Amino acid sequence: xxxxxxxxxxxxxxxxxxxxxxxxxxxxxxxxxxxxxxxxxxxxxxxxxxxxxxxxxxxxxxxxxxxxxxxxxxxxxxxxxxxxxxxxxxxxxxxxxxxxxxxxxxxxxxxxxxxxxxxxxxxxxxxxxxxxxxxxxxxxxxxxxxxxxxxxxxxxxxxxxxxxxxxxxxxxxxxxxxxxxxxxxxxxxxxxxxxxxxxxxxxxxxxxxxxxxxxxxxxxxxxxxxxxxxxxxxxxxxxxxxxxxxxxxx
Amino acid sequence: xxxxxxxxxxxxxxxxxxxxxxxxxxxxxxxxxxxxxxxxxxxxxxxxxxxxxxxxxxxxxxxxxxxxxxxxxxxxxxxxxxxxxxxxxxxxxxxxxxxxxxxxxxxxxxxxxxxxxxxxxxxxxxxxxxxxxxxxxxxxxxxxxxxxxxxxxxxxxxxxxxxxxxxxxxxxxxxxxxxxxxxxxxxxxxxxxxxxxxx
Numbered sequence: 001x002x003x004x005x006x007x008x009x010x011x012x013x014x015x016x017x018x019x020x021x022x023x024x025x026x027x028x029x030x031x032x033x034x035x036x037x038x039x040x041x042x043x044x045x046x047x048x049x050x051x052x053x054x055x056x057x058x059x060x061x062x063x064x065x066x067x068x069x070x071x072x073x074x075x076x077x078x079x080x081x082x083x084x085x086x087x088x089x090x091x092x093x094x095x096x097x098x099x100x101x102x103x104x105x106x107x108x109x110x111x112x113x114x115x116x117x118x119x120x121x122x123x124x125x126x127x128x129x130x131x132x133x134x135x136x137x138x139x140x141x142x143x144x145x146x147x148x149x150x151x152x153x154x155x156x157x158x159x160x161x162x163x164x165x166x167x168x169x170x171x172x173x174x175x176x177x178x179x180x181x182x183x184x185x186x187x188x189x190x191x192x193x194x195x196x197x198x199x200x201x202x203x204x205x206x207x208x209x210x211x212x213x214x215x216x217x218x219x220x221x222x223x224x225x226x227x228x229x230x231x232x233x234x235x236x237x238x239x240x241x242x243x244x245x246x247x248x249x250x
Numbered sequence: 251x252x253x254x255x256x257x258x259x260x261x262x263x264x265x266x267x268x269x270x271x272x273x274x275x276x277x278x279x280x281x282x283x284x285x286x287x288x289x290x291x292x293x294x295x296x297x298x299x300x301x302x303x304x305x306x307x308x309x310x311x312x313x314x315x316x317x318x319x320x321x322x323x324x325x326x327x328x329x330x331x332x333x334x335x336x337x338x339x340x341x342x343x344x345x346x347x348x349x350x351x352x353x354x355x356x357x358x359x360x361x362x363x364x365x366x367x368x369x370x371x372x373x374x375x376x377x378x379x380x381x382x383x384x385x386x387x388x389x390x391x392x393x394x395x396x397x398x399x400x401x402x403x404x405x406x407x408x409x410x411x412x413x414x415x416x417x418x419x420x421x422x423x424x425x426x427x428x429x430x431x432x433x434x435x436x437x438x439x440x441x442x443x444x445x446x447x448x449x
Contacts, residue, residue: 029302036310037309048318059325090307091302115290
């Protein structure tokens with residue numbers, strides 16, 4: 001079973017809960033959601049509890065992530081986008097911590113679940129829609145009407161813009177989900193080769209070196225992907241929020 | 251060996267949820283997959299996943315919004331203010347230092363010109379004094395010279411006067427030696443006077 005590359009995504013109930021016929025069990029995925037929140041919030045809380053004028057190492061990391069996201073949001077959505085800073089910061093820290101926790105062997109990767117990433121993407125798009133209509137009313141629909149397009153092309157352009165807007169939550173969620181899923185499956189497959197070749201005698205042990213090297217290299221790559229996907233998620237969130245703040249601005 | 255068989259087994263299991271596990275060795279795979287569905291697409295867990303995501307992420311968002319973001323923002327702002335304050339202080343101190351340097355240079359220049367003036371006055375005074383001394387000494391020397399000249403004249407006149415007497419005495423003695431008779435005083439006087447006028 002340890003060699004099944006899909007098994008790591010299996011959800012198992014820890015505390016079965018059922019309300020009104022709907023399953024709300026506390027599962028291993030729920031456990032790692034709690035762990036993600038505990039790790040990220042605990043780190044940020046204790047790293048900044050000193051409030052040092054000259055930051056220590058942990059406080060530097062916390063401040064760096066804060067300024068990283070603040071810079072990203074200011075660049076992507078302007079200074080008026082800073083009201084969304086807690087959201088973007090939470091999303092980035094949550095996704096990053098979840099991805100990094102998933103790098104531990106036998107840990108559950110919650111971002112490899114399409115429903116989780118899709119829910120996060122819907123949260124972003126929902127925020128964009130609600131804020132866009134609240135702030136600009138029907139002018140928010142200008143988002144789908146780029147300025148300077150000849151009238152004949154307008155229906156086509158509007159159709160393309162609407163489709164592109166609707167595909168955003170899909171692309172946002174599938175990108176993160178697929179990256180984490182594929183990366184973990186690949187890692188598991190190559191690691192499984194090492195184990196199975198190792199049981200095949202001297203020649204097998206010699207041959208197992210290659211997948212072992214591959215596994216080490218892939219682990220490094222996966223750490224990069226874990227950070228990169230959190231970054232991409234946050235950057236795209238900033239871009240979409242920019243549309244809600246400046247609908248005619250592109 | 252085991253991997254390949256397990257992997258081959260999962261591939262159809264993912265595409266066909268109702269595919270029965272092929273062999274007895276893999277029954278546990280089928281059971282764990284909850285009917286063979288690929289776990290990330292298994293909708294039976296969606297409700298629980300969503301609920302716990304809402305709970306955990308909601309909590310996380312609240313924590314970030316209420317505690318972490320204001321705190322880190324406060325730390326950064328405080329540092330920013332402090333740095334700005336320190337920079338202001340540094341600028342103030344620099345201005346002070348510049349003013350002090352300027353004052354110092356002004357005073358230095360004043361002292362230098364004053365010193366120059368003093369030296370000039372001293373030189374001037376020394377020069378006048380030297381000139382006065384020289385004229386005084388020159389006058390004194392001239393006096394002394396004049397006195398010496400008068401004295402020399404007196405001595406000379408006296409000597410000349412005495413020369414006549416000596417010449418008379420000498421002439422008397424010579425005449426006495428030569429002719430053995432005393433020449434009269436008046437003759438000799440006349441002769442000496444004549445010789446003196448000739449000389």
